[in-house]
Amino acid sequence: MKALFGHDAAVAAFRKALESGRLHHAWLISGPVGVGKALFAEKAALRVLADGAGPPVDAPGLDVPDDHRIARLIQAGSHPDLARLERLPRETGTELARSITVDQVRGLQRLFATTASLSQWRVVIIDSIDDLERNAANALLKNLEEPPPNSLFLLVSHASERLLPTIRSRCHQVRLSALDDDAMTSALTAALPEAGADEIAALRRVGEGSPGRAIAFRGLDIDALDSTMRTLAAEGDPTNARRSQLAQSLSLKAAQPRYEAFLSLAPSLIASVAKERRGPALAEALGLWHRASDLAGSATRLSLEPQSVVFELAGMLAALAPRR
Incomplete structure (x- = not known):
């Protein structure tokens, strides 16, 4: 999985909560577009599931070796205890639906209807929670109010201030900020190994702390x-x-x-x-x-x-x- 740059404090906070045994059941991961929120959620989910299932992970931050059995399962899209919610493609054409529907949220009950398969954890990533239609947000709120045992919700948001206050209040909030120049250079160099120093510098300048934004302009x-x-x-x-x-x-x-x-x-x-x-x-x-x-x-x-x-x-x- 890709490396995550520039968010050491957020990574340390998540690791501390995980290792303490008091990991909050819902993390609201907010910040500007393109700074790594979805990647943070993916890496956090992988680390939780890998640590829970074993073998033990001896790696810093949220990293998990690519050859770990849980990493291979997630890469193949076949981990039974991980669910992702995102806008789905429309029936015709390549465009995505305008929102994440209430039926998608209700479908999470299949994940929680039985015990976890490979460890005690079941993880849901929603990218992004901003895309939930109103009924879907209300349905999700029920899960956040009465979370199933050993469940973890990782909610990506580009505009958390627009979410229902009742959702925000039930989440541990972590905000990922724009990257500084050093982190931007590292992130862009890792993502674009064939790019020269001049191109990296130009992309860093127009990216304004967002590797995703910079890469989109390439x-x-x-x-x-x-x-x-x-x-x-x-x-x-x-x-x-x-x-x-x-x-x-x-x-x-x-x-x-x-x-x-x-x-x-x-x-x-x-x-x-x-x-x-x-x-x-x-x-x-x-x-x-x-x-x-x-x-x-x-x-x-x-x-x-x-x-x-x-x-x-x-x-x-x-x-x-x-x-x-």
């Missing part, structure tokens, strides 16, 4: 896009030439992935500039960030015309430039 010439945006923010665009050129290049059908990357990067760049400002300049930058976030967030959902969206967002970047 192959899109993000370094050049980032440079163009930073030039707009530093020098402005008095003739509209720069943003017109950018809008035209990102509106092409073949440029759809770079367009989507721009929608993510533009508000983030405005936010990073805002952090360096004070007083009226900060207020102005925050106003631009709110506008950019709203526009970028609705552009795909509302099928807005890409050229117009890019031109407007680029104008907000240009508005950050010092007035001459």
Whole structure:
């Protein structure tokens, strides 16, 4: 299984709880997208099941050797005491369903209807709990209120503040933060062993502490896009030439992935500039960030015309430039 980088405190807390024999039955694992929440849940589940079934694991953190019998079972998708809930593919096409259904949650009763097979533990991973439909969340709440013996729920959340308060209150909450530069470099180097130092550095910069985000941008010439945006923010665009050129290049059908990357990067760049400002300049930058976030967030959902969206967002970047 992949290595987990940058979350030593959370790993240590989980190990301490496991070794003490007082492991809380539900862990709510929250934080930004792409920082390793799902991987934390997978590794925690594997460690619990491997330690419970044996042979004893002599490895640091949440690591389990790949040749451990429990690791092989989980890799094959055939461990009888582990269940995963996630959005399922629709009956037609390759798109996923909008939510995790109440029937999926009720299906967990099959796991808990009999005793555990290989150890005392039964583990459920939900990735992500944000995707539960309302009835499914209420059904899950019953399990969290009266958990079956020796059960462990690992709940991945990208926006835990939106969950039912009754769910949050029944979980031990652990938040995984964005990775620092050293952890990002290690994570990207491990994930992309063929990448050079310059590419790793560029991906680390645009990833903003999220290896998943950085890897999603790979192959899109993000370094050049980032440079163009930073030039707009530093020098402005008095003739509209720069943003017109950018809008035209990102509106092409073949440029759809770079367009989507721009929608993510533009508000983030405005936010990073805002952090360096004070007083009226900060207020102005925050106003631009709110506008950019709203526009970028609705552009795909509302099928807005890409050229117009890019031109407007680029104008907000240009508005950050010092007035001459």
